[in-house]
Amino acid sequence: MALIDLKSLDKASLEEFVKKERLPAFRARQLIHWIYEKNVTGVGDITEFSKPLREKLAGKARISGLAVKKRFASEDGTEKYLLELEDGNQVECVLIGTEAPPGEEDGSREKFTLCVSSQVGCAMGCRFCLTGEMGFIRDLRPHEIVEQALCVQRLIQPRKITNIVFMGMGEPLNNLANVAEALRRLTEFMRFSGRRITLSTSGIVPGILELPRSAPSVNLAVSLNATTDEVRSRIMPVNRKYGLAALLKALRQFPLSGRSRITFEYVLLGGVNDSDEDAARLIKLLRGLPAKVNLIPFNAHEGAGFSAPSPERVLAFQKILTDARMTAFIRKSKGTDILAACGQLKAAYM
Numbered sequence: 001m002a003l004i005d006l007k008s009l010d011k012a013s014l015e016e017f018v019k020k021e022r023l024p025a026f027r028a029r030q031l032i033h034w035i036y037e038k039n040v041t042g043v044g045d046i047t048e049f050s051k052p053l054r055e056k057l058a059g060k061a062r063i064s065g066l067a068v069k070k071r072f073a074s075e076d077g078t079e080k081y082l083l084e085l086e087d088g089n090q091v092e093c094v095l096i097g098t099e100a101p102p103g104e105e106d107g108s109r110e111k112f113t114l115c116v117s118s119q120v121g122c123a124m125g126c127r128f129c130l131t132g133e134m135g136f137i138r139d140l141r142p143h144e145i146v147e148q149a150l151c152v153q154r155l156i157q158p159r160k161i162t163n164i165v166f167m168g169m170g171e172p173l174n175n176l177a178n179v180a181e182a183l184r185r186l187t188e189f190m191r192f193s194g195r196r197i198t199l200s201t202s203g204i205v206p207g208i209l210e211l212p213r214s215a216p217s218v219n220l221a222v223s224l225n226a227t228t229d230e231v232r233s234r235i236m237p238v239n240r241k242y243g244l245a246a247l248l249k250a251l252r253q254f255p256l257s258g259r260s261r262i263t264f265e266y267v268l269l270g271g272v273n274d275s276d277e278d279a280a281r282l283i284k285l286l287r288g289l290p291a292k293v294n295l296i297p298f299n300a301h302e303g304a305g306f307s308a309p310s311p312e313r314v315l316a317f318q319k320i321l322t323d324a325r326m327t328a329f330i331r332k333s334k335g336t337d338i339l340a341a342c343g344q345l346k347a348a349y350m
């Protein structure tokens with residue numbers, strides 16, 4: 001008989017499993033604690049259980065994991081992991097170390113952000129993105145998403161992942177049910193604060209409206225990248241279905257708690273979306289929205305069909321935004337030497 005993968009079970013199914021095994025209900029809580037907080041990889045490692053109980057469980061259940069196929073280290077400290085799923089498909093995730101901004105230190109100046117994948121490949125076909133080029137293979141299941149965090153956490157001990165962003169391979173809102181369950185496990189089982197998790201979307205309007213209803217509250221980021229429908233549809237095909245007006249209308253309805261803001265990612269493509277007029281239109285589009293803009297100068301790569309903007313252009317674009325009292329940061333891409341930067345996740349896989 002095939003062993004039951006405990007990691008593939010949600011809370012209700014774990015409770016059901018425990019009941020079926022005629023174990024007291026608190027064993028389900030203990031299993032969650034050992035799998036998601038203690039991060040064990042085998043039933044035999046649950047030392048809180050007696051030896052006979054561990055042996056009994058080992059005959060019925062297992063705890064799945066991802067195989068680390070490759071680990072790349074960038075000169076700037078960024079690390080990329082190529083992880084193999086049980087069906088042989090592979091995904092990538094990236095660990096980015098940064099200094100926490102003053103006031104957000106939580107006792108440590110270092111922040112380790114893990115960028116996780118939500119799908120194998122991606123169907124969205126954004127023109128500036130290498131993952132988009134590989135097409136869609138399949139959705140990741142909840143435990144395959146959460147396991148990226150557990151697996152990397154085991155590897156980087158004693159360092160600790162402090163933040164999680166859904167910005168790796170895939171469009172998370174195209175896999176909303178599984179992503180929502182993964183978010184529940186990250187927040188409830190692994191006790192990650194929702195304030196330290198960011199989900200990034202290319203702009204799937206129904207998903208933006210559904211997210212607050214079906215998942216724990218997390219930060220939202222939108223990959224915007226253009227200020228007219230004409231340009232956005234050209235570089236992001238999703239815009240042909242959900243244009244800028246519909247997208248911004250949905251974002252205005254998105255519930256934000258306290259001082260939180262929506263992050264707008266804006267990849268600056270030389271001569272495409274980096275003009276003064278674009279900056280002025282961006283201000284107009286985001287007026288009245290609690291927003292912060294991340295400007296990401298494009299990483300030119302072979303065959304991309306786009307070029308990087310000049311550093312002067314990037315600064316001039318930012319200045320127009322900040323002069324209008326918008327919060328706008330220039331994000332230096334990390335891990336470009338190992339193809340771990342934004343929009344570059346696919347190289348090792350292919």
Ligand code: SF4
Nearest residue numbers: 122124126129132170
């Ligand atoms: S940018 Fe994101 S949504 Fe667009 S193709 Fe790449 S992975 Fe998919």
